[in-house]
Amino acid sequence: MLKIIVSLVVMLFQLTAFAAKPESLYVAIASSGPGGAILGHSYLVFCQDPDFLRYYDCVAYEFNLEINQDANLSKLKNLSLMEKLSAFVDSPFRVYKHEDVFALQKKYVDRGQTISYMRYSGSSENIKTIHSDVLRQKSERELNVYKDYEISDNNCATKIIELLENAGGQVNIYQNHSFYDFDQYLSNFPIVLEKNLKLSGLFDSVLEVSNKSSRAYLIK
16 A cells, blocks of 8 residues: 555656656647648647657647547537538637647557657747646636637647747748748648748757658758
C-alpha cells in the first residue's frame, strides 16, 4: 500500500511539474486528408525533454470543433448536407487536451496523412508563455460556449499563429508579397502553415511521420 501511495505522489509531482514547465514545443501539422480533412489540421505538442520528442512525456492540445471529436462524428452520418453544415456552424470551438500523443498521431497516419512535428526554437520563457496561454484559453472555452470558428479566419492554424505572435514571434510573412503569390491567400490554413513556419525563423527542425516512413531534417 505504501508503495502505491508513493507512486501516486511521484506521478502527481511529475504532472504538476510538467504543467508548470514544459521544456520543448512542437507544432504538429497533419497533411491534407480525406473528407473534412482536405485542408489539413494542426495542433501543439508540449514535451518535458528539451531535445527529443518522446511520446510518453508529451501532451498535445488542439483547437477544434466539438462536432469533430470522435465521439460525435457518428451523429453526422444520417444528416443531410444542410444539416451537417448547420451542425458545424452551431458547434462550440474548444481546446482539447490529448495525453496520448502517439494515439493522436496514429489517427491521422492511419488515414494516409503525414504528421510534421516542427520544433520551436524560442526560449523556455516563450514556451511557458505559450503553454500558459493555451491553458487559459482551454479554461475559458470550457466555461463559456464560443461558436467563433471561421474556416479561414479563426481555425486551428490561426490560433497557433496567434499564440506564437503573442509570445513575441512573427509569422505573418506575406505583407509585401506579389499579388500572384497564391500561398498568401491560403496562409491561414494548416496545409500552408508548415511553409509559413519554416520561413518565420521560429523553428529549427522537422520530424515527419507517415504510414510508410519517417525522417528528420534541419530547417535551413
